[in-house]
Structure formats: C-alpha cells, structure tokens
Amino acid sequence: MTHDSRAEQPLDRTGPCARWPAEQGETIRQIVERAGDKWGVLVIGTLENGPVRYTDLQRSIPGISQRMLTHTLRQLRRDGLVTRTAYPEVPPRVEYALTGLGATLLDAVTALIDWAGTHHDEIVRNRARFDRDAAGS
Amino acid sequence: MTHDSRAEQPLDRTGPCARWPAEQGETIRQIVERAGDKWGVLVIGTLENGPVRYTDLQRSIPGISQRMLTHTLRQLRRDGLVTRTAYPEVPPRVEYALTGLGATLLDAVTALIDWAGTHHDEIVRNRARFDRDAAGS
DNA sequence: CTGCATCCGGAAGGATACTG
DNA sequence: CAGTATCCTTCCGGATGCAG
Numbered sequence: 001m002t003h004d005s006r007a008e009q010p011l012d013r014t015g016p017c018a019r020w021p022a023e024q025g026e027t028i029r030q031i032v033e034r035a036g037d038k039w040g041v042l043v044i045g046t047l048e049n050g051p052v053r054y055t056d057l058q059r060s061i062p063g064i065s066q067r068m069l070t071h072t073l074r075q076l077r078r079d080g081l082v083t084r085t086a087y088p089e090v091p092p093r094v095e096y097a098l099t100g101l102g103a104t105l106l107d108a109v110t111a112l113i114d115w116a117g118t119h120h121d122e123i124v125r126n127r128a129r130f131d132r133d134a135a136g137s
Numbered sequence: 138m139t140h141d142s143r144a145e146q147p148l149d150r151t152g153p154c155a156r157w158p159a160e161q162g163e164t165i166r167q168i169v170e171r172a173g174d175k176w177g178v179l180v181i182g183t184l185e186n187g188p189v190r191y192t193d194l195q196r197s198i199p200g201i202s203q204r205m206l207t208h209t210l211r212q213l214r215r216d217g218l219v220t221r222t223a224y225p226e227v228p229p230r231v232e233y234a235l236t237g238l239g240a241t242l243l244d245a246v247t248a249l250i251d252w253a254g255t256h257h258d259e260i261v262r263n264r265a266r267f268d269r270d271a272a273g274s
Numbered sequence: 275c276t277g278c279a280t281c282c283g284g285a286a287g288g289a290t291a292c293t294g
Numbered sequence: 295c296a297g298t299a300t301c302c303t304t305c306c307g308g309a310t311g312c313a314g
C-alpha cells in the first residue's frame with residue numbers, strides 16, 4: 001500500500017483517468033506490475049511451446065540470474081500462472097509449464113513482446129536522437 | 138499481433154530464446170519494463186483522450202510524486218511515445234500527448250489491463266491458496 | 275505553473291558459495 | 295540438476311527546496 005485510500009477524490013476529470021477507477025487502480029497496478037515484470041514476461045514467453053526445465057529456462061533467457069529465475073518462477077506459481085513438476089529421478093528433473101490461466105495471459109504478453117520487437121529499432125533511434133538533442137542543448 | 142510464426146518452429150528448447158533475437162533481448166527487456174512500469178502505464182492511459190497538462194496529469198494519477206511524474210514523462214519522451222509542447226505564456230503551460238507510437242503501445246497495454254481486470258479475483262484466490270499451502274508445509 | 279536538484283531509506287537484483 | 299542463503303551494489307521513489 002503505497003498511498004492511503006482516504007476520502008475519494010471528486011473524480012475531477014480535468015485530465016481523464018476514467019480507465020482506472022481509484023478503487024481498482026491499485027489492484028490493476030499490482031497485477032500489471034506482476035504481469036509486466038520484466039523477467040515474468042520473458043519466462044511466460046519461453047513457456048509458450050510447452051514444459052521447460054529449470055536450466056533450459058535459464059539458458060533461454062539471457063541475463064537472468066538464478067536468484068531472479070527462482071524468484072520469478074515462485075511468483076508465477078503463486079499467481080497460478082505456472083506449474084512446477086518435479087520428477088524423482090537420480091538426476092533431478094523439474095519442468096515448468098503454463099497453466100490455463102497462464103495461457104490466457106500469454107496472448108497479451110506475446111502482443112507486448114511482439115510490439116517491442118516491431119518497434120525496437122524505432123525506439124533505439126528515438127533514444128539516440130533524444131540524447132543527442134539533449135546533449136546539444 | 139502477428140505471433141503465428143511459432144507453429145513452424147522445431148521446438149528446440151535447448152538453444153537460447155525462441156522468440157526474440159539475442160541482440161534485441163536487452164532492449165526488449167527495457168521496453169517491457171517500461172510497459173510494465175506502473176507510472177508509465179498510468180501516464181499513457183491518461184493521455185489516451187488527448188493532450189493533458191502537467192498539473193492535470195499529476196492530479197489525474199493519484200499517488201504519483203512530482204519527481205516520478207517528471208522522470209516518467211522524460212523516459213516516455215525519450216522513447217518517442219509522448220510529445221511535449223510548451224506554450225510561451227506568462228503562466229507557463231505545457232501539454233503532453235501520445236505519439237502514434239505511443240498509441241500502438243496503449244493497445245498492447247490495454248490488453249494487459251483487461252486481462253488483469255478479468256482474472257484478478259482468481260489471482261487473489263491463487264495467492265491465498267499458495268500462501269496457505271506454503272505455511273502448512 | 276513547470277520542473278530540476280538533492281538527500282535518503284528501502285527494495286530490487288546480481289555474484290558467489292553451498293546443499294539435496 | 296535444481297535450487298537456497300548470503301552479501302553487497304544499484305536503483306526506485308518519496309520529501310523537500312529552489313529556479314525559470
């Protein structure tokens with residue numbers, strides 16, 4: 001709880017914020033933060049084709065640390081987006097897979113990833129130009 | 138959302154990233170992070186209906202501090218998602234508006250919002266069950 | 275009105291070493 | 295192989311003050 005939900009504002013729409021009502025705003029922010037978590041999105045995207053092992057996940061997501069991978073998987077399991085299946089074999093094998101709920105989120109997540117991929121170059125150019133202009137001034 | 142190119146992939150889970158190019162991985166993480174940023178999402182959503190002044194933005198987004206609003210706006214401008222227009226008036230007036238690029242991101246983000254609104258009850262229940270089970274074991 | 279600068283506490287996140 | 299535990303650095307983000 002970052003801020004208290006004291007007396008509701010008169011909902012003055014000088015700047016329209018109708019999409020997120022005050023009472024749901026916090027919940028929306030929490031879930032979007034979770035769904036939009038930088039590692040969470042990539043993990044979900046990696047699981048789109050079926051179960052993946054822990055080590056394979058780590059290799060498939062460049063730059064993620066074991067700590068963050070474990071932590072992210074725990075959060076995703078907690079939200080019911082991912083299942084964990086451990087096989088009692090001599091070389092331990094654990095597979096993670098999307099739940100039905102996670103699969104529904106996959107659509108929105110892939111849209112986001114594809115958007116990023118589509119506009120990647122444009123954004124990089126925008127950033128370079130912005131930084132150059134800022135430096136000039 | 139053209140992510141239908143997965144059906145043809147040989148399902149090689151041993152290699153790095155199936156979906157996003159390795160050289161874009163870092164930027165994609167940054168972009169997803171931006172999209173998942175709680176303040177960025179709220180700012181973009183508030184700009185959905187047209188230009189909004191700085192003070193109106195601050196009032197429309199409950200809980201945001203001046204520092205974070207300025208910082209978020211700067212990041213969004215840097216990525217080319219938002220434009221800033223200053224009117225040289227005696228009482229200074231500055232309006233922020235979505236660019237075309239920002240509008241396309243809004244679509245992807247809205248999908249996330251809608252998903253969150255649809256499944257937030259289920260997620261809350263999942264979390265409660267997960268925490269209970271974890272405490273019991 | 276708009277926004278940058280600074281300080282500061284706490285959370286996020288990486289590196290490493292170790293266990294079943 | 296699949297994690298856990300610890301340390302430590304970075305960064306997020308709020309509060310305050312000041313400037314254009």
